[in-house]
Amino acid sequence: MNDSLPLLSLCLVWPLLGAVSIAVLSNRDLAKRWALAVAGIELLLTLLVAFYFDPEDSSWQLQETYRWLPSLNIQYQLAVDGISVWFLPLTALLTLMTMQASWQNVQSLTRLHLALILLLESVTIGVFTATDLVLFFLFWELTLPPIFLLIGLWGIGAERRQAANKYTLFMLFGGAPLLFAIILLAQNYAQQHGGVWSFSLPELLATPIDLALQQLVFALLLLGFAVKAPLLPFHTWLPTVAMQAPTHLTALLVGLKLGIYGIIRFALPLAPQAAFEYRWLLAIIGAITLVYAALIALRQTNLRRLLAYASISHVGMVVMAIAAFNQQALQGAVMQLLNFGLIASSLMLLAGMIEQRLGSNELVHLGGLAKPLPRLTTLFFLFALASIGVPGSNGFVAELLMLLGVVEGLPVLSFVALFAAVLGAGYLLNYIRQGFWGPVVQVDVQRSQDLLPRELLLLIVPALLVLLLGLMPQGLLANQSLAVIGWLQRVEQPQWLLVKN
């Protein structure tokens, strides 16, 4: 173990430094290369975190604690465990892909754009590593400004400003209950520890909470995270953003499921009894979201909207699996969250590439893409099949585990999951049928150019990972299993319950 180097802080600060240093570079091309180098080094740093991570240890690792606001006992505390550790390399990889994808698209304010992307990377890593609730909340809210500006300034739709507003208002609405719940939790801690406050997650997990308060906290946290996830009925921002925002940003938004991560990390373990009592509610919300979004996706004619609804539908499945409360479902859920970063965001980037070539993702403007764009079509097929969970892809492993868990934990809802699996094949393949197959009607399609080497390079990495994780999932799953087992024990039998008995 490496004690001397504050690795997590380095991961957090390095992109921030990169973002600031871009201000110094006046040459645009140089700034682009420098930003790419920063993102590349960040990927290496996060891989180093994964390398130093010890899967045999179920506790918090690489922990760093510094006093921040001593009066309230708020700490600057970072740590990772088996659930969160792989999100760091994923974030870094996605940022790198995003940067490559936007290489030629962003013509105005390029340096600001790069700085914002790096800033977003930094705060996202903060969200995944913070174990002090106030620090977490700070990072959580700090994801807003860069996303607001990215949508508003570089959006591709005419209503990008409104979309940016919509996103911001939704997230602010979700933020308030989170803050309230955090304060309630800290106050509860203070009551039991003679007025000493604490916002540290490990300590709050060990603090008993009575059931009534748990119910309130659970409801608030769930509400706050459901907006970001997004779960029904707070999902309407995602289709809007998908239509208006630059596609590489949408790829980041659908790839990094911060909302579900929050539910797994905070909402359930902090209010375990309430969560266990109301797991049927969680399961039903998940099931409804799953089927509802899949049904709507069936009717979409625009690829970006379709992918947005597909993403919502998959979120529903993950939430349902979490509610099954068993190891296989949870491991499947966590793996599926990682899969999103590879599959959903690659599909979104491909949609962006189509948009860039033809100026549209609407079916009427496409048709017969397979002939002029064989490589793009091949990769789209690969990711689409992974998204519907065809064996050989990582999507299959996660779906299988989630389904096995649901059959055991919530047998009735497994029918819903299977129905949605049929719908999932329906909407994606139907889009492929109309958009990629059939005769070429549009002249633009006929003339469009297949993937450039740069684009190919940026998609090959996730494509290989999809296949690799699909064929050999055990390495990743074993890495997470101890943390997941610990999580389940905490939720089903909280430490303070054991102490009390």
Next chain:
Amino acid sequence: MRFHGFDVLVVLFPLLAALIIGCLSFFGWINGEAGEKTSSRIAITAISLALLISLASLATDSTEVYDYGTWLHVSKIIIGFKLFTGGFNLALASLFAVLLLVVMRFSLNYMHREAGFHRWFFTLSLFAAAMLLLVLSANAVFTFIGWEIAGVCSYWLIAYAYDRPIAAHNATRVFVTNRIGDGGFLLAIGLAFSWLESADWAAINSGAVDLEQADATCLALSFALAAFAKSAQIPFSPWLARAMEGPTPSSALFYGGVMIHAGVFLLIQLQGLFQQAPLAMTVLVAVGALTTLYSVFVGLTQTDIKSAHSFAISAQLGLMFVECGLGFWQLASWHLAAHAVVRCYLLLTSPSILYNSQGRTVKPVAPILANCRWAFIASLQRAWLEVALDWAALKPVQQLAKDMSYIDDHLIDPCFTAPASAIKTAAELAHSEEQKIGANLQSELDQFAQGSGLAGKLTQWTAVALHWFEQHFILYGIGRDSIQLGRRLGHAANHLEQLLLRPRYITLFVLISLLVALGV
């Protein structure tokens, strides 16, 4: 013999061939006619090697299972990669490998100078690997992996001429139909894990003895659903005719020789389980017999050779299901093998048969049948099976999707509507409303209606609210607003009730209440 471990090569060689051809073709290293020899040689060499190994392994005659280690291990779910190294599975694998080799050699000439030559051999190699895995795997999960990948290959080859809309449409439809069966398979795997804690075929068959009969029936029926879908039994039969859209060699291989038999193979694999579930056996007999009758009846009026074959195939498969249902497993396996060979040959030769029998008339149907006009129409329309399925399953889902879209766009989104425009409209509305009621709150002159502090504000709001109430309900009285409002409410209620009385919602409610009842 130590030779057994090599059985995995039977699967690996075609997979490797698929990978190589796929990569070469994706990066443009083989292209067009010049590369034809390379890709076809890779594919044919791989399948030949696979065939040789399986034959050699067959000669050693053992019936054990070789364990290659654990693929997935999460809590009590352990999925091992195990292959059969003998018995019926290996024999069938060898037979399939022979058919695959024959068809690949045949398509060397048949597909010459076709645009998708490399795609063709890539898909065939991948299909070979999937099918051999399906047959050899001693674990339900790996059988499923082969099962699903074979389905994807079939999807690709039906849409081989993807620029033709009909081919694309049929392929999509066939794949989605098959997904229903796949759902049954996955459910069965899930049930096997939660009741028997293993998905090895041996464990399922031996564990079935200890299961309660209801559970065993449930498990068997889930597997049977998968088999019905894959082997085109009623109600899934119509997909087979659509699947004939692909090139002839692929029809011969997928629907004549190899893949279509996967369903029957699954049943034969699960003898032990089905023998514990008499009800499931009865269902097999009923569905098989029904399919046979249906296919023979419809087959009478088919005028093109591939459709005639497709109905003959489902008739034969129906017979195999009947045999399985009656417990004649041995007969069913012989029937399967014999049918695979004969049908593959018949389909491969069907273009030549057409060529050679030009001008010769087909023997007509017996006059008694031919004169029965209703029967003729019914047969010609394929007994409206597909129409009925569309009406019963596809239409409601589409309608439901339409309703949900409507709800999303017109109810949920406006509730949290795009703020910028909403605030703008709200502000404008408020402004006009103020002007209408004469309480111009923005105006400096109208100090009366302005308040400050909490109490003042409260007073102000109350005043505005009361004013509004008076304006709308007292002043106008039973005038415009309340009647209009009432009428609108009535319309909405009527609309809702009509909507709720639609069959799809009634079905939905019944389904939900069933689910809830099951859950309780």
